[in-house]
Every structure is written in C-alpha cells, then in structure tokens.
Amino acid sequence: MPEFVNCKHCKKLFAKFTHSSYCENCAEAAEAVFRKVRDFLYAHPNSDALTVSRATGVSPDKIFEYVREGRVAVVPQSELNLKERGGDD
C-alpha cells in the first residue's frame, strides 16, 4: 500500500511511490527546470551560478541547491573574479 502525502509544492495529495516529496506534475516541472540548468552548463561549462541564473531564469538559490546535491558544477564566483582581475602581473 502506497503512503499518501501532500506534495511539498502544490499540496496535492498523492501516492508516494518514490522518495520524492513532490507529486508527478511538480516533479516533472522541477525536472524541466533542472534540465534547463544542466543543458546550459553543458554548453557553457565554465559558468558561475549568477551567469547560469541570468541565462536560464532559475534562481541562484536553486542552482546552489543542485550544486550541493552534486547534480551540477559551477565555477565559484571568487575564481571568476580572479580571472577577471588577471593581467595585473
């Protein structure tokens, strides 16, 4: 018997078959957002979170969440600043 829980996002009651806290619709929407970030990083691997955020419309918080989960990797802001400052020596 599946456990019924409220979706974390839309609060709809759904049968929890997986470890997901989101209903099928919200899980799909979340996956689409993730794919947008992943695809952008695939095309532009040396991007920092802010660049990705501006290009995809996904909030930096969400992007850092993916980074924490190990799903994507972004260039740390500080490293980018170092590169931009380059040329001093």
Ligand SMILES: [Zn+2]
């Ligand atoms: Zn939902």
